[in-house]
Amino acid sequence: MYPEHTARPDGLTEAEAETEARRIIADAYRPAREMPTAHRDDSPLPAYGPTPPVAQPGRPPMSQGATDASVLMLAGGTTTAMVGGTAALLMYASQYADPVVCGLVFGAPTALVLALARLVKRAKPAPDIHQHYSGPVHQEQHNLHTTNRGVWAKTTNQH
16 A cells, blocks of 8 residues: 555655554454443432432332232233133033033123122222311302403403
8 A cells, every 4th residue: 555654644754554453453353341231229318309219120100099900900910811711611512511501601700800890999988088187278269250341242240
C-alpha cells in the first residue's frame, strides 16, 4: 500500500498503523473482566419516604377480590376439565353411552358446586362501617331555579 516510512492519510506510518491494528484486535479478543449480572441491596429501608413499591416474586400485585376471583376461576377451569375428560373417557370406553345422559350426570355436580358457592358468598354478613367525624361541620344548601326562554334558549340560574 504505502511505502514503509510514508505518512498515511490518518497521520500514522504503515508500521504504526499495523501496531495499532494488532492492539485493537488483541483488545477485542481479550476475555472480559468478570462483571456481576445482578446486584442485591440488602441495606435496611427507611420506615417511610419516597421509595416506590416494588413488585415481589410470586403472584402479581392485585386486590384481594381479584386474587379470590382468579383462584376461583382456576379451580373452576380445572374442575371443568376433569369432569369433561372423565365424561369423554367414559363415552369412548363404553362405545354406546348417551352423551345427553353423561352430560346430565357429570354436569350436575359442577352446577351444584357453583350454586353452593354463590349461596355461601351471599351468606356472608355485611361489614360494619364506622365513620367518625370531629370538628365543626358546615353544609351549604342552595335551591337552584333554572329558567329557559326563547328559540335560542338562554339558561339563567338564580340562587
